[in-house]
Amino acid sequence: xxxxxxxxxxxxxxPSPTGNFHxxxxxxxxxxxFLAKKYGAKLKFRLEDTDKERSKKEYEDDIIxxxxxxxxxxxxxxxxxxxxxxxxxxxxxxxxxxxxxxxVSKEEVVEEGQRAEVIRLKNPGKEVVFNDxxxxxxxxxxxxxxxxxxAKSISEPIYHFAVVVDDFEMGVTHIVRGEDGxxxxxxxILIQEAIGATRPVYAHVPFLLNEDRSKMSKRQLGExxxxxxxxxxxxxxxxxxxxxxxxxxxxxxEKEIMSLDEIIASFDISKVQKGGAIFNKEKLLWINKEYLxxxxxxxxxxxxxxxxxxxxxxxxxVEKLLPTIxxxxxxxxxxxxxxxxxxxxxxxxxxxxxKAGLIWKTSSEDETKENLKKxxxxxxxxxxxxxxxxxxxxxxWPIAEKVGKGQIxxxxxxxxxxxDKSPDPFTLIDILGKKETTERLVLAINKLT
RNA sequence: GGCUCUAUCGUCUAACGGUUAGGACAUAGCCUUCUCAAGGCUAGAAUCGCGGUUCGAUUCCGCGUAGAGUCACCA
Numbered sequence: 313x314x315x316x317x318x319x320x321x322x323x324x325x326x327p328s329p330t331g332n333f334h335x336x337x338x339x340x341x342x343x344x345x346f347l348a349k350k351y352g353a354k355l356k357f358r359l360e361d362t363d364k365e366r367s368k369k370e371y372e373d374d375i376i377x378x379x380x381x382x383x384x385x386x387x388x389x390x391x392x393x394x395x396x397x398x399x400x401x402x403x404x405x406x407x408x409x410x411x412x413x414x415x416v417s418k419e420e421v422v423e424e425g426q427r428a429e430v431i432r433l434k435n436p437g438k439e440v441v442f443n444d445x446x447x448x449x450x451x452x453x454x455x456x457x458x459x460x461x462x463a464k465s466i467s468e469p470i471y472h473f474a475v476v477v478d479d480f481e482m483g484v485t486h487i488v489r490g491e492d493g494x495x496x497x498x499x500x501i502l503i504q505e506a507i508g509a510t511r512p513v514y515a516h517v518p519f520l521l522n523e524d525r526s527k528m529s530k531r532q533l534g535e536x537x538x539x540x541x542x543x544x545x546x547x548x549x550x551x552x553x554x555x556x557x558x559x560x561x562x563x564x565x566e567k568e569i570m571s572l573d574e575i576i577a578s579f580d581i582s583k584v585q586k587g588g589a590i591f592n593k594e595k596l597l598w599i600n601k602e603y604l605x606x607x608x609x610x611x612x613x614x615x616x617x618x619x620x621x622x623x624x625x626x627x628x629x630v631e632k633l634l635p636t637i638x639x640x641x642x643x644x645x646x647x648x649x650x651x652x653x654x655x656x657x658x659x660x661x662x663x664x665x666x667k668a669g670l671i672w673k674t675s676s677e678d679e680t681k682e683n684l685k686k687x688x689x690x691x692x693x694x695x696x697x698x699x700x701x702x703x704x705x706x707x708x709w710p711i712a713e714k715v716g717k718g719q720i721x722x723x724x725x726x727x728x729x730x731x732d733k734s735p736d737p738f739t740l741i742d743i744l745g746k747k748e749t750t751e752r753l754v755l756a757i758n759k760l761t
Numbered sequence: 762g763g764c765u766c767u768a769u770c771g772u773c774u775a776a777c778g779g780u781u782a783g784g785a786c787a788u789a790g791c792c793u794u795c796u797c798a799a800g801g802c803u804a805g806a807a808u809c810g811c812g813g814u815u816c817g818a819u820u821c822c823g824c825g826u827a828g829a830g831u832c833a834c835c836a
Contacts, residue, residue, distance in 0.1 A: 326836095327836095328835090328836050330835085330836070360836060361836095362835095362836075363835065363836060365835095366835080366836085367836095419834080423834095425834080426834065427834060430834055431834095447765095447766070447767090450765075450766085451765090452764075452765065453764080456763075456764075456832090457832090460833095461833080461834055463834085464834045465834090468834085470833085470834065470835080470836090471833095471835070471836045472836095474836090475836090491766080491829090491830070492830065492831075494765070494766070494830075494831085495764080495765060495766090495830070495831045495832075496831085516766090518766090518767085519829080519830080521829085523772095524828095525828060525829065526828090526829070526830095527829075527830075555773095558773070558774080558785090559773065559774095560773090560774095561774090562773085562774055562775070562784095562785095564775090565784095566775085566783080566784050566785080568773095568774095568784085568785060568786095585767095585773090585774075586766080586767060586768090587766085587767045587768065587828095587829085588767080588829070588830095589772085589773060589774090590772060590773075591772095591773095592772050592773055592786065592787085594772080594786060594787055595772075595773065595785075595786040595787080596786095597786090598785085598786055598787090599786090635799095636798085636799095638799090639798050639799045639800090640797090640798055640799080655797095672795070673795095712795085716795090717794085717795055718795045718796095719795085720795080721794095721795040721796085722795045722796075723795090724795090725795065725796070726795095726796090729796095731796085731797085732796060732797080733796055733797040733798085734796070734797065734798095735796095735797075735798075736794080736795080736796080736797090737795080
C-alpha cells in the first residue's frame, strides 16, 4: 500500500503525561520519527493533558527526557497542549450542534459524578472502512456505538473529540499510533466527518508483549516498561533504538546492528509486522553488548569509572582492567554487579582465602608450595621494565607444560585472585604488576607448610 | 459474550505462488583453556488444524482453533 508520505506530511506524537514514558510508547514515537526523517515530513509533539487529575509535570519531564535520551531530534520547545485549546473544542462543538450533527442529551444519573446533560454525536450508523498502512483494510460497523458521548459539557470534550480536533488543527496527515487506537478509529472518523475534517492516513503499530503474549504491562514487567529504567541500568540509547526498530520490523538484508541513519534509510512502514512481539530482553542485552564493543575507549572508561567505588579509582589500573570488564558486561550496571560480587576487589587489594584453595585437584600441599616457589623464581627473572603478562607467559608457559598446566597455573591464579573463577593468571599478572604479583606469591607460599 | 485484529523454530523475524523454509537471540556440543568470561565452529529447533483455488500453497480463499485488543461522561 502506498503511504503517500512526503515533505508536506505531518505526523505527530501525542503522549498524555499521566505516567512515565512507556517503552511501547517509545516504540511508536520511534516509528513516527523514522518515517518523518525518511521522508522529510514534520513530526509534531502534543501533550494530551486534559485529565487534570492524572496529568503531572514530572511525567511530562520524564517523557521529554526520554525522547531526548533516545536521540530523537524532535522540536519539544512549544508542545501543543490540549489544555490551551479549550476554546477551539468549544467552537467545533457549537458548530456541529448548530448543524444538528450533535446534540445535548438529557441523561439519567445512575452513578455519582454522572452528568445530567452530555453532548452526543448523532451517529449515522454506517460501516466505516479505512486502509491501515500496517493492518490493511479495516471495516467496522459503527451502528452498535449508538450516539456516543463526545463531550461532558460544551467546555469539556472527551478524548476522541479533542484528538480529532487537534489533529485537524495541527494539519496532521498521517496518524501512526499504537494498536489500541485501532478500535477508536471509526468513531474518530465519524467525528471528523461531522466537523468536516479531512481524513488522515492511519497506521496502527502492534504492541510490545509480555511473555504470555498479553500487552506489555507494568504489572508483569515492573520497571522494565519505563524508558528511564534503561537509562538507569546503563543501556546505550542507540542499542535500545536498534532493538525497538527490530521488533516488528526487519530490514532487507541480514544486518541487524544498524545506526539510526541506516534504520531511517531502510525503514518501511508497509513491512511492519501485523502482530505483536514479545519483548526479548536477552536480545536487547546482546545488542547492547555489540554497541558496547564499538564504543570509544574514553567513553567506556568514564562510564565504568563512574560506577566503581572510590577505592577502585586508580586510573592506570582501571585502564588495564578495561578489556577484562568489557568482556564480562552487557550493560553498565553489570559493573555494579561485579563490584558487589567481589569480582573486582582482588585487583585493588590483597585477597583473603583459605590455603586449601591453592591446591590443584590432583596435587598436594608440598607440590603446590614447590610449584609456587618455582613460579616466583621465574617471574623474578623477568626484567622490571619489560614486565608484562605476555613476557611472563613466554617464560612460564614452557614450565607449565612440563610440570602440568593445572599444577602451575591454578595455584598461581589462585594466589593472585583468591578465587576459583577469575581471568587467567597472565592477565592478572599484567594488571597487578611485578611487585604486587611477587608479594601475593610470597604470601601464598608462606600460607603453605 | 459482541466487535476487531493476529497466527513461520522457545523468542524476534526472511522468503514476486515454485527455496534442502534463510538469518539473529537463546539453547546444546565441540574448539580454545588451570578456572571463569570473551571468541570461533557445529547442531537441534518452525509454516496452528481442516477443507478449497492451483500443475504447485508458508504465501490466496473459507471454516475451525488458539491468542490478543476493545467494548467509559479515562486518555
